[in-house]
Amino acid sequence: LAKTTQPISMDSYEGQEVNITCSHNNIATNDYITWYQQFPSQGPRFIIQGYKTKVTNEVASLFIPADRKSSTLSLPRVSLSDTAVYYCLVGDMSGAGSYQLTFGKGTKLSVIP
Amino acid sequence: NAGVTQTPKFQVLKTGQSMTLQCAQDMNHNSMYWYRQDPGMGLRLIYYSASEGTTDKGEVPNGYNVSRLNKREFSLRLESAAPSQTSVYFCASSETVAARGETQYFGPGTRLLVL
Numbered sequence: 001l002a003k004t005t006q007p008i009s010m011d012s013y014e015g016q017e018v019n020i021t022c023s024h025n026n027i028a029t030n031d032y033i034t035w036y037q038q039f040p041s042q043g044p045r046f047i048i049q050g051y052k053t054k055v056t057n058e059v060a061s062l063f064i065p066a067d068r069k070s071s072t073l074s075l076p077r078v079s080l081s082d083t084a085v086y087y088c089l090v091g092d093m094s095g096a097g098s099y100q101l102t103f104g105k106g107t108k109l110s111v112i113p
Numbered sequence: 114n115a116g117v118t119q120t121p122k123f124q125v126l127k128t129g130q131s132m133t134l135q136c137a138q139d140m141n142h143n144s145m146y147w148y149r150q151d152p153g154m155g156l157r158l159i160y161y162s163a164s165e166g167t168t169d170k171g172e173v174p175n176g177y178n179v180s181r182l183n184k185r186e187f188s189l190r191l192e193s194a195a196p197s198q199t200s201v202y203f204c205a206s207s208e209t210v211a212a213r214g215e216t217q218y219f220g221p222g223t224r225l226l227v228l
Contacts (some may be wrong), residue, residue: 032214043117043203044156072142087155091210103148105155112123 022088136204
């Protein structure tokens with residue numbers, strides 16, 4: 001099974017750029033990399049998704065190197081409302097017709113005023 | 114359009130009791146999932162249903178059963194609750210199986226305490 005590794009926690013000051021890296025050495029050829037954000041007492045919500053190179057939306061950027069064994073979520077100019085847990089998700093096929101979805105343990109981002 | 118809804122929001126059980134967690138989605142999605150979240154463990158997949166009529170085990174299926182009642186509804190049953198099943202349970206759905214890049218939409222969660 002493809003497993004992911006992320007830093008357990010990160011601190012950042014308001015206005016700074018934050019980069020969170022996820023390692024996924026066993027990513028399968030057809031799998032995408034997806035990042036989710038979770039606030040306390042809420043379900044996770046989608047942030048960004050990519051397959052290779054760079055993806056950018058209104059919230060974040062996602063950088064994926066050519067070997068796809070890692071990915072970096074970049075949050076520009078964070079604010080206090082960005083304090084949350086960020087999860088890296090990589091799909092994994094295990095056996096014919098069977099899919100095992102793997103969440104990282106998440107990175108708790110604390111934004112400091 | 115309510116998205117993904119879960120009932121109940123909170124439940125207290127005694128060891129050995131049974132209960133069913135309900136989940137429904139109104140986005141016409143084919144795939145649905147049940148996760149549990151424990152402190153420090155992140156989210157772990159219990160069961161998923163790639164499409165109506167099919168279910169498959171995830172990472173931690175022991176002690177649980179599921180039913181894909183129809184395209185909208187996916188229930189999770191604890192036949193004999195144990196304290197180790199105290200957790201927050203999240204239901205999610207996606208257009209197709211999320212391993213191929215589909216975004217998952219999560220419900221608000223059910224907080225279960227087993228005494």
